[in-house]
Amino acid sequence: MRLRFMARFAEADLYADLISRTQMGDIVIDHERVTRNFSEGVGCMEMLCIYEVRQGRIHKASFAMGEQRLHAVGS
Secondary structure, three states: OHHHHHHHHOOOOOEEEEEEEEEEOOEEEEEEEEEEEEOOEEEEEEEEEEEEEEOOEEEEEEEEEOOOEEOOOOO
């Protein structure tokens, strides 16, 4: 998993906007809009990132990814 994340974070166009954050006890849910390089080109998608936090550290993480939307050429 570490190699996958290292490659993702090396993308020149990677950017995430936090739309909302909800916390209940040790569970944190972020709704994000992520811009990145897909194999078809630069685009964005929405994601739900669910974190279980223990002693101030992420113990478990899971992600639900929405539909990819490619940016128009020249934008």
